Amino acid sequence: MITGTHLARAFGERMALSDCSFQIDTGAVFGLVGPNGAGKTTTLRILAGLLQPTSGTASVDGLDILTHPQVVRERVGWMPDFFGVYDRMTAREYLTFYASCYRIPRARIGRLAADLMDLVGLPDRMDTPVEALSRGMKQRLCLARALIPDPPVLLLDEPASGLDPRARVELRELVRELHNMGKTMVVSSHILPELAEMCTSFGFIDGGRMVAQGTLEELTGGRDRSTLRINVAGDVHAAAVALDGIPGVIAVRPGDAYVEVDVHAGAEATSAILQALLAAGITVTAVNPVGSSLEDVFLRVTGQPLEQTA
Amino acid sequence: MTRMGSLVWNPIVAREARTRMRSKRAAFILFCWLAALGVVAILAYASAGNQSASVTVLAHSGVTVFDSLVAVVVALLLLLVPGLVAGSIAGERERQTLDLLLCTRVRPWRVVIGKLAASLAFMGFLLVASLPILSVVALLGGIAWSDILIVVGLGALTAVTIGSMSILFSAISKGPTGAIVCSYVAMFILLVGPLVLGSYLLAQGFASGVNGGGYSSSSGSGLIAGPAIVPQQSAAPPLIMALSPGVAIGSEVASISLQNCTSGLLPNTFGGGSFSSPSGYNCGAVTFDRIGSGPLNGWHIWQVFVVFAIALSSVCISLAIVALRGRVPWPRRALPEGT
Ligand SMILES: Nc1ncnc2c1ncn2[C@@H]1O[C@H](COP(=O)(O)OP(=O)(O)OP(=O)(O)O)[C@@H](O)[C@H]1O
Ligand SMILES: [Mg+2]
Numbered sequence: 001m002i003t004g005t006h007l008a009r010a011f012g013e014r015m016a017l018s019d020c021s022f023q024i025d026t027g028a029v030f031g032l033v034g035p036n037g038a039g040k041t042t043t044l045r046i047l048a049g050l051l052q053p054t055s056g057t058a059s060v061d062g063l064d065i066l067t068h069p070q071v072v073r074e075r076v077g078w079m080p081d082f083f084g085v086y087d088r089m090t091a092r093e094y095l096t097f098y099a100s101c102y103r104i105p106r107a108r109i110g111r112l113a114a115d116l117m118d119l120v121g122l123p124d125r126m127d128t129p130v131e132a133l134s135r136g137m138k139q140r141l142c143l144a145r146a147l148i149p150d151p152p153v154l155l156l157d158e159p160a161s162g163l164d165p166r167a168r169v170e171l172r173e174l175v176r177e178l179h180n181m182g183k184t185m186v187v188s189s190h191i192l193p194e195l196a197e198m199c200t201s202f203g204f205i206d207g208g209r210m211v212a213q214g215t216l217e218e219l220t221g222g223r224d225r226s227t228l229r230i231n232v233a234g235d236v237h238a239a240a241v242a243l244d245g246i247p248g249v250i251a252v253r254p255g256d257a258y259v260e261v262d263v264h265a266g267a268e269a270t271s272a273i274l275q276a277l278l279a280a281g282i283t284v285t286a287v288n289p290v291g292s293s294l295e296d297v298f299l300r301v302t303g304q305p306l307e308q309t310a
Numbered sequence: 311m312t313r314m315g316s317l318v319w320n321p322i323v324a325r326e327a328r329t330r331m332r333s334k335r336a337a338f339i340l341f342c343w344l345a346a347l348g349v350v351a352i353l354a355y356a357s358a359g360n361q362s363a364s365v366t367v368l369a370h371s372g373v374t375v376f377d378s379l380v381a382v383v384v385a386l387l388l389l390l391v392p393g394l395v396a397g398s399i400a401g402e403r404e405r406q407t408l409d410l411l412l413c414t415r416v417r418p419w420r421v422v423i424g425k426l427a428a429s430l431a432f433m434g435f436l437l438v439a440s441l442p443i444l445s446v447v448a449l450l451g452g453i454a455w456s457d458i459l460i461v462v463g464l465g466a467l468t469a470v471t472i473g474s475m476s477i478l479f480s481a482i483s484k485g486p487t488g489a490i491v492c493s494y495v496a497m498f499i500l501l502v503g504p505l506v507l508g509s510y511l512l513a514q515g516f517a518s519g520v521n522g523g524g525y526s527s528s529s530g531s532g533l534i535a536g537p538a539i540v541p542q543q544s545a546a547p548p549l550i551m552a553l554s555p556g557v558a559i560g561s562e563v564a565s566i567s568l569q570n571c572t573s574g575l576l577p578n579t580f581g582g583g584s585f586s587s588p589s590g591y592n593c594g595a596v597t598f599d600r601i602g603s604g605p606l607n608g609w610h611i612w613q614v615f616v617v618f619a620i621a622l623s624s625v626c627i628s629l630a631i632v633a634l635r636g637r638v639p640w641p642r643r644a645l646p647e648g649t
Contacts, residue, residue, distance in 0.1 A: 050409050052639040069639040073413050084407035088329040100321035101414035145410070 001026050002047065002153065002184065006056035008208075009042050016042040017053070018208035024186060024201070026061075026152075029179050031199035032188040033298065039208040040188040041081060044155045047186065049073035060153055074102075077146035081158040081188075083138055085130040091117065091141055092126045095148065102149045116144040120174065136167040143174070154178060154185045160194050172198045192295055196226075202294070206302040219297050225250055226292030228270065231258045233283040242280035246272050260290065321416065322424030323431065326398075330432055339390070343436050346386060347443050383440065384465045384559055387433055388501070391469050392493035394432060395476035397486035398425040399634070404485045408637075418634035422627060426470075426477045433469055437462065461562055464612055468555035471619040472497045474626035481630035500622075501556055508551035549601070549614070558615035 002024040009017040017039045024030045032040050045051040047058055049069045058065050065072045085094065095113040104112060117123050120140040125133065133141060139159065146154060156175075160168050175198045178185060189195050195202070196216075203213035212219060232239045236254045243252045243261060248269030250262040263269040270287065277284050330336050399421065402408040411421060444458065476493035483489040551557050601609045 045409075048409075048413060050412065050638055066639060070415075074415065076413075078409070078413050080406060080409060082406050084402070084405035084410065086325070086329060086405075086407065088332045089325075093325075093328075097321060097325045098410070098414065100324075101411065101416045103319075103415050149414075 001062070002030075002058070002060050002186070004043070004047075004056070004058040004210075007043065007046060007053050007058055008055045009039075009046065009051065010054045015208050017046075020056070020205065020208065020210045022203050022210050022213055024184060026184050027179070027182055028201050029175060029185045029187060029199045031192075031195035031202045032186055032205060033190070033192050033195060033202060034188075034205035035190055035302070038190075038205045040190075040205060041157055042208075043205065044078070044157050044186060044188060047153075048076050048078040048155055050078070074149055075151050075153055077149070077151035077154045079139075079142050079146045079154070079156045079159060081161060083142040085138060085141075087131055089130050090127045091122065091130055091133070094130050094141065095144060098145050099148050104148065112148070113144075116147055117141075119147070119177070120144045121170065136163050139163065139171075140174075152182075152184060154183050156185065156187045158188055158190075160189060160191070168194065192298060193289055193292070196292065196294055204298055204301055211301040212297065216294065220293045225262045225264055226294070227290045228261045228263060228273070229255075229258050229286075229288045229290045230261060230273070230277070230284060231286040231288075232277065233257075233285055235282070238280060239277060239282050242276050242282060243273060246276055248272065320420055320424040320427070322411075322421060323428045326425070326428035327431060330428070336432070340436065340439060343386065344439060344443070347383070347440050351443055351447060383437070383444075383462075384468070384555075387436070387465055387469050388472060388497065388555075390433060390436075391429075391472040392476045392490055392497055394429040395426060395473045396480050396489040396493035398429055399477065399480040399630075400483050400486040400489040401480075412634075412638050418638070419631045421634060422477055422481065422630045425480070426473050426627070430469060430473050434466075437466070457562070460612065461559060464555065464559045464562060464615070467616060467619050468559070471555070471623050471626075472500065474623035474630075475500070478626040478630040478633070481633040501554060504550050504552075504554040505557070508554075511550070549606070552601070552611045552614040553618050555615060555619070558612040561611045 002022075004020055004022045007017050007020040008015065020039065020043055022030075032043065034040050042051065046053050046065065047060065049065055049072045052066075060072050060075055063072055063075070086097075089097070092113055095116060096109050099109040099112060100106070114123070114126070117126055120143050122137060122140055122144070125137060125141075130138070130141065139162075143156070143159070146156075159175075160171055163171060175185065175187065179200075187195060187199060201213070201215045202219060204211050230239070236257060236259060239259050240252045240254045243249055243259065246269065248264045250264065252262075253260040261273060263273075274284060274287070399408065402411065408421075412418065416424075444462075472493070475496045476489070479489040479492040479496065480486070483492065601607060601611065601614065606614060
C-alpha cells in the first residue's frame with residue numbers, strides 16, 4: 001500500500017507538485033497519467049526516496065518516507081525515464097555492480113543476474129557491452145537492475161517512451177508478469193492508451209495535482225467504452241451488418257470507407273470483431289483506437305486532450 | 311561481514327578500477343607518463359654529463375636527475391588529479407547514474423570516498439609504474455630511500471589534497487566540465503596562492519618566523535624568484551609560504567641535494583619557479599628547511615604543509631559528503647546500514 005498525503009514540492013518559485021494525494025493498493029498496477037510537466041517524475045522521485053517533499057508526506061507499506069528513507073529506498077525499485085549506464089561494462093558486470101551495492105552476497109550474484117536477465121527477456125545478452133544494447137534492451141536491463149533487491153514496489157517512469165510497438169507489447173507482458181508476481185507498480189506515462197491496457201487503477205495528474213483517481217469502473221462510472229475506427233476495403237454497410245450483435249460491441253456507425261465501433265473497454269472485443277469481418281469476407285485495412293471514455297474523463301478533469309501517440 | 315570489512319566495503323572502487331583499466335585512455339596516459347619520465351631522465355643525465363665527465367660527479371648528476379624527475383612526477387601528478395577526480399561524481403550526475411547509486415545501500419560518504427579512492431588509485435598505479443625509473447636514478451645518485459619516500463609521500467599528499475578539493479567541486483556542480491574547470495582553478499590557487507601572498511607580504515616588509523637563522527640570511531625572495539643572486543639581507547619568507555606544496559616538496563628536495571653537495575658549483579636544475587630553492591645555490595651553507603622561530607619553531611616546512619594538507623582535505627571531503635547527503639532525504643538519526 002502506497003499513500004501520498006498532500007505532497008508538495010517546489011523548485012525555486014515553481015511548484016512542481018502542489019497538492020498531490022493518492023492511495024495505491026498493494027498488488028495494484030497504478031497508471032500515473034498526465035501531460036508533460038504535470039509532476040509525474042517528481043511524484044515518483046519522492047516515492048523512490050530521492051527527493052524531499054517541500055510539504056506533505058508519503059508512505060510505502062506503512063513506512064513513512066521522511067522518517068525511514070533508507071528502508072523505503074530498499075523496498076522500492078526505481079526505473080527512471082532516462083537510464084544512465086556506465087561505459088565499458090557488460091550487462092553482467094552492470095548487474096553485478098548494483099547487486100554488490102545492495103550487499104547481495106557474492107555467491108548469489110551470478111545466479112541472480114542470470115535469473116533477472118531471463119525475466120526481462122535478455123538471457124543471451126549477458127556479455128554484451130551495455131553501450132551496445134538497443135534502447136529497448138537498455139530499458140529492460142534497467143528494469144532488471146531495479147529488481148535486484150527484489151522490491152515489493154516498482155516505480156516505472158515512462159517505461160514505454162521510445163519503444164517500438166513490438167517492444168511495447170513485450171513491456172506490457174512484462175508488467176503483467178510482475179503483477180502476477182505480486183508487485184505493486186506505479187507506471188507513469190503521458191499517453192493514456194498505452195497504460196489503459198496494463199493498469200488496474202489510474203491517477204490523473206495535472207499541474208501538480210491529482211485531479212482524479214480510481215479504477216476504470218470508478219472513473220467512468222461503469223459506462224466505460226472505447227471507440228475503434230476500422231478502415232475497410234469494400235462495402236461499409238455490409239461491415240456494419242457483420243458487426244451487429246457481437247458481444248462487447250455497443251454501437252456501430254458506418255462512415256466513409258470506415259466504420260466506428262463503440263466497445264466495452266474491458267471486453268476483449270477486438271479479435272471477435274476482426275474475426276466477424278473476415279468471416280463476412282471484408283478486407284480490413286486498419287484498426288485504430290480513436291477515443292475512450294477514460295480519455296473523456298481525462299479531458300473533463302484536466303480540460304485538455306491527451307496526445308494520441310508518442 | 312566483519313566490522314573492518316564493512317568499513318572498507320566499497321563496490322565503487324572495484325568497478326572503477328576495472329572499467330578504467332579497460333579504457334584506451336588509461337593505456338595512453340600510462341604510455342605518455344613513462345615516456346615523459348624517460349625523456350626527462352635522459353635530458354637530465356645529458357646536461358649533467360656536459361658539466362663534468364668525471365665519475366666523482368656522478369653522485370651530483372644523480373641528484374640532478376632525481377631533482378628533475380621529482381619535479382616532473384609532482385607536476386604531472388598534480389596536472390592529472392583534477393582531470394581524474396573532478397569528473398567522477400559530476401559525471402554520474404550528468405549520466406543520471408547518481409540517483410541509481412543513492413537508491414542502493416551505498417551511503418553518500420562511501421560514494422565520495424570511493425570515487426576519490428578510485429581516481430587516486432589510478433595515480434598510485436602511475437607512481438608504481440614509474441618506480442623502476444626512479445629507483446635506477448636513486449641508485450646512481452646515491453640517494454637514501456627515506457628521502458625518496460618523504461618526497462613521494464609529499465607528492466601523494468598533495469595529490470590527495472587537490473583530489474579532495476576536486477571531489478568537492480564534483481559533488482556540488484551540475485556537470486563534469488564546470489567541476490573540472492573549478493578544480494583546476496582551485497589547484498592553481500593552492501599551488502601559487504601562498505607564494506604570491508607570501509611574496510606580497512614580504513614586499514610589504516612583513517617578516518615572520520620561517521628560519522630566523524640561515525634561511526633568512528640566504529634569501530626569501532629567492533623562493534619565488536629562482537636563480538636570484540643571494541641578497542645580502544632580506545626578511546624571512548612569511549609562514550604562509552609553507553602552505554604551498556611546491557615549497558614543501560622543493561625544500562625537501564633541496565635538502566636532499568644539500569646532503570649530497572660537496573661544492574657550491576652545481577646549480578639546482580629545477581626549472582619551475584616554485585620548485586627552486588635558494589639553498590640550491592648555497593650548498594652546505596645553511597639550514598633552510600626548518601622554521602626558525604615562532605610557535606612552530608623547529609618544524610620542518612614539509613611538516614607544516616602536511617598538517618595543513620590533511621586539514622584542508624578533511625574539510626573538503628566532509629563538505630562533499632554533506633553536499634551529496636543534501637540531495638536525498640535523510641532521517642535525523644541514521645539507521646544502521648544493515649537494516
Ligand atoms: N530539478 C528540477 N529543477 C527545477 N524544476 C524542476 C526540476 N524537476 C522538475 N521541475 C519542474 O517541475 C515540474 C514537473 O516536472 P516533472 O518532471 O515532475 O514532470 P513530468 O510530469 O514528469 O513531465 P514529463 O512528462 O515531461 O516527464 C516541471 O514544470 C519542471 O519544470
Ligand atoms: Mg517525467
